Amino acid sequence: MKPLPSLSLTDRVENKLREFFEEHAFKPGDPLPNEMEIAENMQVSRNVVREALSRLRMLGMIETRPRKGMIMARPDILGGIERVLNPYILGKNTLKDIFELRLILEMGLAEVLFERKTAKGIKELEEIVERQIKMKSLTKEDEIEFHGKLYEMSGNETLRRFQILLFPIFDHVYKNIPKDPKNKIQDPITHKDLLNILKNGTPQEFRTAIYKHLSPYFTGTVFSY
Amino acid sequence: MKPLPSLSLTDRVENKLREFFEEHAFKPGDPLPNEMEIAENMQVSRNVVREALSRLRMLGMIETRPRKGMIMARPDILGGIERVLNPYILGKNTLKDIFELRLILEMGLAEVLFERKTAKGIKELEEIVERQIKMKSLTKEDEIEFHGKLYEMSGNETLRRFQILLFPIFDHVYKNIPKDPKNKIQDPITHKDLLNILKNGTPQEFRTAIYKHLSPYFTGTVFSY
Numbered sequence: 038m039k040p041l042p043s044l045s046l047t048d049r050v051e052n053k054l055r056e057f058f059e060e061h062a063f064k065p066g067d068p069l070p071n072e073m074e075i076a077e078n079m080q081v082s083r084n085v086v087r088e089a090l091s092r093l094r095m096l097g098m099i100e101t102r103p104r105k106g107m108i109m110a111r112p113d114i115l116g117g118i119e120r121v122l123n124p125y126i127l128g129k130n131t132l133k134d135i136f137e138l139r140l141i142l143e144m145g146l147a148e149v150l151f152e153r154k155t156a157k158g159i160k161e162l163e164e165i166v167e168r169q170i171k172m173k174s175l176t177k178e179d180e181i182e183f184h185g186k187l188y189e190m191s192g193n194e195t196l197r198r199f200q201i202l203l204f205p206i207f208d209h210v211y212k213n214i215p216k217d218p219k220n221k222i223q224d225p226i227t228h229k230d231l232l233n234i235l236k237n238g239t240p241q242e243f244r245t246a247i248y249k250h251l252s253p254y255f256t257g258t259v260f261s262y
Numbered sequence: 263m264k265p266l267p268s269l270s271l272t273d274r275v276e277n278k279l280r281e282f283f284e285e286h287a288f289k290p291g292d293p294l295p296n297e298m299e300i301a302e303n304m305q306v307s308r309n310v311v312r313e314a315l316s317r318l319r320m321l322g323m324i325e326t327r328p329r330k331g332m333i334m335a336r337p338d339i340l341g342g343i344e345r346v347l348n349p350y351i352l353g354k355n356t357l358k359d360i361f362e363l364r365l366i367l368e369m370g371l372a373e374v375l376f377e378r379k380t381a382k383g384i385k386e387l388e389e390i391v392e393r394q395i396k397m398k399s400l401t402k403e404d405e406i407e408f409h410g411k412l413y414e415m416s417g418n419e420t421l422r423r424f425q426i427l428l429f430p431i432f433d434h435v436y437k438n439i440p441k442d443p444k445n446k447i448q449d450p451i452t453h454k455d456l457l458n459i460l461k462n463g464t465p466q467e468f469r470t471a472i473y474k475h476l477s478p479y480f481t482g483t484v485f486s487y
Contacts, residue, residue, distance in 0.1 A: 047316055059348045091272055091313040092320045096346050114356050117342010121321050123284045131339050134420035137374070141421070145370025148473070149362070195359035196366070241466060248373065 050081055051089040058098070063109040069099060071107055095120075114195060119202050124209045132210055135203060142196065143184070143247045147240035149191045158190040159236060166232050175228075177208045183228045226250040275306055276314040283323070288334040294324060296332055320345075339420060344427050349434045357435055360428060367421065368409070368472045372465035374416045383415040384461060391457050400453075402433045408453045451475040 044052075054075070063069065072090060076083045090107075093099045097112035124132065165183055169175060181204050188197035226249045234243045269277075279300070288294065297315060301308045315332075318324045322337035349357065390408055394400060406429050413422035451474045459468045 048320075051320065055345060055348070059350065062350045064350055088313055088316040092317050095273070095276065095317045095320075096342065098346060098348075098351065109351060111351055111353055112346040114343060114346055114352060114360075117321065117345060118339060120280060120342060121323060121337040121339055123280070123323075125284065125287045125289055126323065126334060126336055127339060128336055131420055134418050135339075137418050138421060141370035141374060141416075141418075142366060143370070144373060145366035145368070148369060148469070149366060191366075193359050193362055193366075195356055196363060244373070 046081060046085050047088045047092075050075075050079060050085055051092050053079065054089055054093060055098075058109065065109050065111040067109045068105065069107045069109055115198055115202060118199075122202060122206055124206050127206075132206070135206060136210070139200070139203060139207065140248065140251050142200075143187070143251065144244045146187065146191050146196075147243045147247070149193070150187065150235065150243070151240045153192050154190055154235060158186070159232075162186050162190070162232055162235070166229050169228055177204065180204070180208075183231075187231075225253070271306060271310050272313045272317075275300075275304060275310055276317050278304065279314055279318060280323075283334065290334050290336040292334045293330065294332045294334055340423055340427060343424075347427060347431055349431050352431075357431065360431060361435070364425070364428060364432065365473065365476050367425075368412070368476065369469045371412065371416050371421075372468045372472070374418070375412065375460065375468070376465045378417050379415055379460060383411070384457075387411050387415070387457055387460070391454050394453055402429065405429070405433075408456075412456075450478070 058069075070078070072083055072086050075090075076086045079086070090099065094101075095116070097110055097116055099107055100110040101107050121127070127135075162183070165186055169179055169183065172179070181201060185197060185201060188200050191197070226246045231243070231246055231250060234246050238246075283294075295303070297308055297311050300315075301311045304311070315324065319326075320341070322335055322341055324332055325335040326332050346352070352360075387408070390411060394404055394408065397404070406426060410422060410426060413425050416422070451471045456468070456471055456475060459471050463471075
């Protein structure tokens with residue numbers, strides 16, 4: 038059991054505001070009470086309200102429009118995660134969970150990918166692979182390009198953006214772990230292999246291949262199973 | 263193409279602070295410059311700095327400790343997402359992506375689950391199923407209990423918490439869509455079926471069953487494939 042976090046006045050005002058918005062089913066574009074009205078109703082100082090509103094503005098939940106005043110807005114669901122993705126401050130367990138999450142997502146994606154793949158998507162993936170075959174080693178950007186295309190072909194935009202956000206974390210952690218030559222992969226699965234399975238194989242084959250393809254991120258590291 | 267968001271002074275100070283923390287590789291517990299020092303260095307007012315710091319405090323990136331002053335902290339990676347999970351303000355496409363994300367996660371979980379299942383975990387899942395069999399219909403809490411146990415058995419705590427956060431959204435959206443009796447599921451997959459497959463089946467069987475089990479959330483709704 039962990040001690041309950043002690044809430045500051047700003048925390049409480051922020052929580053109350055979010056509850057108020059949801060209880061009243063405010064929708065993006067709806068006008069909201071202004072800072073002064075909120076301060077009067079909650080009987081707190083305007084400084085505290087301003088801080089709480091600034092937090093919600095950061096999350097994209099509210100906006101201020103010229104002549105319209107403060108309105109409800111449509112937040113970016115990934116905005117909050119994006120801001121804390123600093124590998125120096127996230128705990129080891131969280132980093133491990135994120136690494137694993139990627140593997141789980143890309144294996145779970147197989148069914149959706151086979152259901153939604155199009156000739157156009159396959160052609161674009163082929164072009165990426167053709168270009169990458171000529172390279173000696175792949176950069177972080179090459180990895181994002183290939184795997185990002187897979188996510189794009191899945192049709193799930195939130196997932197695609199999530200993957201792009203996470204990539205620098207994978208890259209940082211992977212680069213900062215000493216490699217053990219004993220763990221060198223014997224028969225690595227390449228992007229070309231994955232492409233061929235996506236063209237002519239089955240979801241099950243794709244899942245197995247993705248597992249092997251991503252395994253260098255796991256084996257011989259602190260993140261090994 | 264969308265217009266670039268215009269950044270306020272507070273946005274810019276917030277961004278600069280996060281960059282500064284990461285560039286200097288501050289770790290949780292490290293002392294940070296105080297509000298006055300930051301304001302002087304950045305040549306902005308203390309009010310603006312206070313607002314920016316309040317945002318980072320909300321995300322759990324910084325804390326103020328008695329006698330130690332402001333220190334770097336370990337944020338909760340899900341804190342930002344948790345705050346914006348209001349079904350009235352998230353866009354229809356984002357809600358669709360989240361619904362699908364759940365399906366992808368639970369299918370992708372199969373390999374990990376079969377690798378890590380323990381006698382203790384199976385026994386706990388059996389107890390949940392036994393209790394639920396006696397009920398006429400399952401509540402949201404029952405669903406969280408069963409699926410939450412699966413996530414728990416996967417050993418990925420971040421995923422488990424993520425699922426608990428998302429559940430009220432599934433529940434809200436599902437309840438608010440008119441059901442079409444034509445779409446009534448003929449041979450629904452129950453929690454007991456999933457348990458039996460986890461005990462005696464294969465990851466592939468589990469994946470297929472999870473797909474069918476979750477399909478009522480998709481078929482005959484705005485989220486149908």
